[in-house]
Amino acid sequence: MILEICLIMLCVFLCGIAGITDILHGKVFNKVLSFFLLISGVLVVSYYIQNSELFVQYIINLAIVIFIGYVFFVQKIWGAGDSKLWIVITIIFPYARYSKLEYELFPSMRIFVYIFLIAYVYVLLETLVKFILNPNKLKIKKKDGDILKDKNIIEILLNSFIVYIFYNICAHIFSLYYMYNRIFFMIIGLILASYIATISLKKKKIISFVCLCLHISILYSYSNTTIINIRQLLFSIIIVFSSILIRSVAGVFNYKEVCTSSVKKGMILSYGMILMFNKSRVKGLPTYTDETTKSRISDEEAEAIRRWEKSKYGESKVIIVEHLPFAIFFLLGLIFYIIREVVW
Numbered sequence: 001m002i003l004e005i006c007l008i009m010l011c012v013f014l015c016g017i018a019g020i021t022d023i024l025h026g027k028v029f030n031k032v033l034s035f036f037l038l039i040s041g042v043l044v045v046s047y048y049i050q051n052s053e054l055f056v057q058y059i060i061n062l063a064i065v066i067f068i069g070y071v072f073f074v075q076k077i078w079g080a081g082d083s084k085l086w087i088v089i090t091i092i093f094p095y096a097r098y099s100k101l102e103y104e105l106f107p108s109m110r111i112f113v114y115i116f117l118i119a120y121v122y123v124l125l126e127t128l129v130k131f132i133l134n135p136n137k138l139k140i141k142k143k144d145g146d147i148l149k150d151k152n153i154i155e156i157l158l159n160s161f162i163v164y165i166f167y168n169i170c171a172h173i174f175s176l177y178y179m180y181n182r183i184f185f186m187i188i189g190l191i192l193a194s195y196i197a198t199i200s201l202k203k204k205k206i207i208s209f210v211c212l213c214l215h216i217s218i219l220y221s222y223s224n225t226t227i228i229n230i231r232q233l234l235f236s237i238i239i240v241f242s243s244i245l246i247r248s249v250a251g252v253f254n255y256k257e258v259c260t261s262s263v264k265k266g267m268i269l270s271y272g273m274i275l276m277f278n279k280s281r282v283k284g285l286p287t288y289t290d291e292t293t294k295s296r297i298s299d300e301e302a303e304a305i306r307r308w309e310k311s312k313y314g315e316s317k318v319i320i321v322e323h324l325p326f327a328i329f330f331l332l333g334l335i336f337y338i339i340r341e342v343v344w
Contacts, residue, residue, distance in 0.1 A: 003043060003046065003047050003050070003094070004047070004094040004096065004097055006043055007040065007043055007044065007047065007092050007093060007094045008093065008094065008097065008338060010036060010039070010040050010043075010092050011089050011092050011093050011334060012331070012334060012335065012338070013036075014032070014033075014036045014085075014088065014089065014092070015085070015089065015327065015330045015331035015334050016331050017032055018032060018033075018081075018085050018327040018330065018331075019325065019327045019328035019330065019331045021327070022081070022325035022326065022327035022328060023325045023328060026266060026296070026323045026325070027079070027081050028079075028081030028082065028084065028085050028327050029081075030081075030084070033084055033085065033088050036088060036092065037088055037091065037092075040091075040092045044091065044092060047094055051095070051096060054095045054096060057095060057105075058095040060105055060106075061090065061095065061098075061105065061106055061107060061108055062087075062090050062091065064105065064106045064184065065086060065087055065090040065106075065108055066087055068112075068187060069082075069083035069084070069086050069087050070083060071191055078326055079294070079326070080294070081327070082326050082327060082330075085327055085330055086112075086330065089111070089330065089334065090108050093108070093111075095107075098110070098341075099341040102180070103176045103177050103179070103180035103181070104180045104181060105177065105181050105184065106181055106183070106184045109181075109183045109184055109187075110337060110341060111333055111334060111337045112183075112333075113183060114332075114333035114334075114336045114337050115329050115330055115332075115333030115334075116329075116333075117333075118329050118332045118333050118336065119324075119326065119329040119333075122329070123324075158196075158205065158208050159193055159196050161208055161211075161212075162192075162193075162196055162207060162208055162211050163189045163192060163193050163196075165211040165212065166188075166189055166192055166211070167185065167186075167189055169211075170185050255270055255319050255320070255321060255322070256319070256320055256321075256322050257317045257318070257319055258317065258318060258320055259316065259317060260305060260306060260308070260309035260314070260315060260316055260317060260318050261306055261309060261316075263297075263302050263305045263306055263318060263320075264302050265296075265297060265298060265299045265302050266296045266297070267296065267297055267302070267320045268289065268291060268295050268296055268297070268320055268321040268323065269286055269289045269291075269295065269297065269318065269319070269320055269321070270289070270291065270319040270320065270321055271289060271291065272319060273286075273289075273318050273319055273320075274286060274287065274288065274289050276313065276315070277305075277308065279313050280308055280311055280312070280313045280314070281311070282304055282307055282308045282311050283304065284300055284301060284303070284304030284307075285301065285304045285305060285308060286301045286304075286305075291321045305318065
């Protein structure tokens with residue numbers, strides 16, 4: 001019990017320090033993660049020597065965390081530091097303290113859910129406040145045009161349909177594992193939806209037809225149940241539309257205008273600014289951004305941007321991406337989980 005308390009406290013201290021560095025410096029430092037891995041190593045090894053029957057489940061849970069953390073980084077849902085922070089927390093957190101069910105393969109998903117719920121509520125509230133203070137900001141154009149433009153309804157319906165069938169196929173194949181790991185399958189479905197969004201409409205139609213045929217064959221092999229549950233399909237479509245609208249509106253307020261003369265190292269430029277720089281002959285200007293922490297500008301690039309202000313195509317203002325210190329949500333989510341699931 002004392003060993004478990006020590007490991008849990010190490011997780012809390014790690015999240016606290018990571019949250020502070022993310023707020024002050026905009027990143028989670030590898031040296032902080034390495035330090036906590038080093039000082040917790042002996043405790044973790046001792047814990048699983050004493051609880052060897054949990055080791056296989058611990059490894060499965062950790063493998064899933066590594067997979068999701070990597071995919072979320074590749075999909076630019078969060079930064080590399082956030083992925084590594086979550087992996088280190090999973091390594092340190094004592095497996096026996098997870099609140100889990102018999103067929104649950106991914107018990108740390110509960111911490112994951114609390115982290116994202118708190119972050120989601122924060123983003124919504126922040127967006128609401130910013131909209132009240134500056135409603136005209138919704139008119140800002142992003143890289144793909146006006147955020148309120150019409151969406152391709154057919155593509156959205158196909159995306160929803162393919163993901164809906166994916167969930168149904170998983171439910172029939174994995175049975176109890178699907179029932180007790182729905183959040184994990186939901187995450188996989190969302191990742192699938194993000195990938196499908198990059199595929200052409202013609203290919204989506206083919207994939208949709210193939211998925212439907214596969215779905216029919218699987219259902220027929222099990223029983224003669226209804227092929228499509230209209231209520232669930234409509235619900236999935238509503239979720240997709242809501243997700244698009246919320247991400248679009250919230251995304252606008254991630255952008256901020258600053259004076260070109262005050263641009264400094266570490267800022268993240270918007271896509272639109274890179275397009276503006278492409279017309280300029282000023283040397284040293286940034287040529288790429290993915291609007292994540294990987295695209296922080298250097299001292300040299302900041303100096304070039306300040307020179308650009310006085311050039312032919314220069315502007316007195318530039319648009320940057322505001323950094324959301326996501327690591328602080330790890331701390332809040334972990335504390336909430338400990339209070340609700342461990343202590344109670």
